[in-house]
Amino acid sequence: MSRIVILTGAGISAESGIRTFRASDGLWEDHRIEEVATPEGFLRDSALVHQFYNARRAAARAAQPNAAHLALAELEADPHHTVLIVTQNVDDLHERAGSQNVIHMHGTLVGALCHDCGHRWPAPEVMTQGDLCPACARAATRPDIVWFGEMPYQMDQIVRALEAADLFVSIGTSGNVYPAAGFVRDAAMAGVQTLELNLEPSAGTDMFDTARHGPATQVVPAWVR
Ligand code: BJW
Numbered sequence: 001m002s003r004i005v006i007l008t009g010a011g012i013s014a015e016s017g018i019r020t021f022r023a024s025d026g027l028w029e030d031h032r033i034e035e036v037a038t039p040e041g042f043l044r045d046s047a048l049v050h051q052f053y054n055a056r057r058a059a060a061r062a063a064q065p066n067a068a069h070l071a072l073a074e075l076e077a078d079p080h081h082t083v084l085i086v087t088q089n090v091d092d093l094h095e096r097a098g099s100q101n102v103i104h105m106h107g108t109l110v111g112a113l114c115h116d117c118g119h120r121w122p123a124p125e126v127m128t129q130g131d132l133c134p135a136c137a138r139a140a141t142r143p144d145i146v147w148f149g150e151m152p153y154q155m156d157q158i159v160r161a162l163e164a165a166d167l168f169v170s171i172g173t174s175g176n177v178y179p180a181a182g183f184v185r186d187a188a189m190a191g192v193q194t195l196e197l198n199l200e201p202s203a204g205t206d207m208f209d210t211a212r213h214g215p216a217t218q219v220v221p222a223w224v225r
Contacts, residue, residue, distance in 0.1 A: 001082060002166040005158075005192075006072060007183055008087045008094070011172020011199055012216045016063040016093055022174050027056075037147045042115075046129040046142070053143040054126050056090070057109045061125075065097035068171070068220035073098035075224045084161050088173060088180050090145055105152040105180065111144030120144055152179060163190045169223075170195070172216050175202035184208055197223060 010020035020026050035041045036052040076083040076099055085094055085102045090109045094102045107113075112123040112131070119135035123143060131141035146152050162168060168187035175181045184194050184207045196202060196211040197219045205211050212219045 001080060003082050003161075003164060004075070004084070004167045004169065005161050005165040005187070006083060006085050006169045006171060007173060007180060008072075008085060008089060008171045009173025009180070010089060011174075012068050012220070013063065013066075013089055013091055013093055014172065014199075015068070015215060015217045016066045016091075018059055018063050018089075018091055018093075020172075020174075022176065033148065037145075038149060039147055042142055042147070049142075050127045050129060053109065053145065057123070057125065060091040060093075060109050063091065063093060065093045066217050068216035069093050069097035069099070071221040071224040076101060086158050086161075086180075086183075088177070103154045103158060105146070105154060105158065107143070107145040107153065109143065109145075113142050113144040114138065115140035115142050155179065158183075159186065162187050162192065165190075165192045168192050168194045169197060170202070170204075170208070171197045171220060173198070173202060175204035195223070 014020050021028055031052060036049050042049045072085060075081060083101060085099050086105055087094055087102060088106045090107055092110060110123055112121050114133035114136060116138045117133060117136040119133055121134055127141060130139055132139055133141055162183060170184060181204055184204050187194050188207060194208045196205055196208040198213060199215060200213055
């Protein structure tokens, strides 16, 4: 039984029609990062941040899992492996493809979080700055997303899984955002084999034992099967 930890990023959902962040047509092209993906940006203009994530939520709902998401679900169903997917993506395409063991380290579009009391609940399709927290009744509702400067979710569980893995695979991520960008180094230091599957060499490509470059819908199914 081999233990596989798979990190996914925006590139795995690109062929489902969800835009990546750092391509020339990426999401940051329309918005400055500090406007929409920091706690300070939310406090400054929560209406703009809600508008940004309402549009992202609608795009994610309209998208369908692609051949790469489906291949990873197939891999998890194979009793010869245990598979943990650690995704930086806030869409739910892994779950809709059938993957069950998924950590959303940067949060999810389907969650709402109270900025004041920390209560979490399912996000409505459209969130506004007037929404009240169902627990404390304050108007401090935000998307349950990890912004710059905030601690990504379930880090202890991720680090433990990386150290115990036989293989670490990174799919569709540019390797620019930490701590996820450091996972390849953590895995290598623990003696874990590492593989990159990405459209092009990532920022950390030299740290991987092996790399295969091409669209996720081709390289991921080819690796799984
Ligand atoms: C395809 C494809 C196809 C396209 N097929 N591939 C040094 C060390 C540690 C931290 C820092 C540091 N320096 C600065 C920091 C802090 C900061 C950070 O990393 N900043 C960098 C800009 C330098 N990090 C943080 O603040 C994080 N928190 C933190 O560090 O807490 C302290 C801590 C320290 C140590 C341990 C633990 C904690 C929080 C980061 C939160 C990131 N949030 C965002 C936005 C919110 C989510 C959302 O709205 O969706 O998350 S930023 C954005 O980038 C988003 C993504 O999840 C994330 C990663 O992007 P990703 O997925 O890599 O997308 P792209 O577009 O960059 O790349 C896509 C790739 O796909 C490309 O390579 C394409 O080629 C490829 N591709 N089509 C295959 N068809």
